[in-house]
Amino acid sequence: MAGTAVSRRLIWRVATLVGARMETPTARTLVLQVPDWPGHLPGQHVDVRLTAPDGYSTQRSYSIASAWPGDGTIELTIQRLPDGEVSTYLTDIYRIGDPIELRGPVGGWFVWRTAQNSPVLLLGGGSGVAPLMAMIRARGAVRGRQPFRLIYSVRTPQDALFADELARRVRDDPGLDLRYVYTRKTPEAWPEPPRRIGVATVNTYGWPPEFEPDCFVCGPTSFVETAADILVALGHNSQKIKTERFGGTS
């Protein structure tokens, strides 16, 4: 993170798409080469700016889903939304070799540092799992021993991002646990019907408040508010709960 200590104006850089993969039918991971990338902390995001030939410009913030091993590329995982003018371009049209304007990394609040020793509770809704995945990957990269638990709410099993990698990491990264919450359709033989995240799930699969975990909650606004309320109701210190929400009304 040497670069971020330098007080200089944040600039837009021209990144290039060097790889891409579909995580689900509607979510695409972009692998971007960014010149002179200073490195980032898990949880930080970038601003992406698109400019049309007529000069119309629009920008969005996207969490970085990858950890930073010291060099290489960064990854953004974009969920296509029906009327998302930026997300549909990035999932459907943006091609390998194309440039894009990007600035970052930014955001020093919703971040996890590998030097933090507290247990960590991650609550992710939909594509809100992206910055939490960066934390899980960063922990894996340094073989961190902090106890990590992820409760991941998705509509159906097919909507889960990073499902294979998460299954592998639960097996290979000691101290990482994962519990899914399915809101519309469950896998076969799942022990409970589809439901939204609730007190019982967080109580059973999260950490007790006495462990004083660092809690990170990211997802659509309704998910984040529900999950944060549950944490407070269970007795977690609101100062230890960090949230990041996206989306307007749903």
Next chain:
Amino acid sequence: MTDFMVDGNAMAGDLREIFAMDVTAATVICAGCGLVGAVATLRLWGHPPGIVARCPQCEEVVLRIVRAPDRVFLDLRGALRIELPLPS
């Protein structure tokens, strides 16, 4: 449904363009109700070039950023105080 972040976190880029450090991690006191919290926890309305950040408790306007081609307007009317941690 929109595809952008809607809390103060999302202002980090626009603020970092103006300030030498990350202001979203700073503590702000709302002039409306006195709530103390991170700038990152404010609720955002709109998106660049015009952002309004409101208090999550009383919903008063805490700060506004308006970006013009050659300048930026920063209105801090609802911030009683901003406390910035200095790197040691």
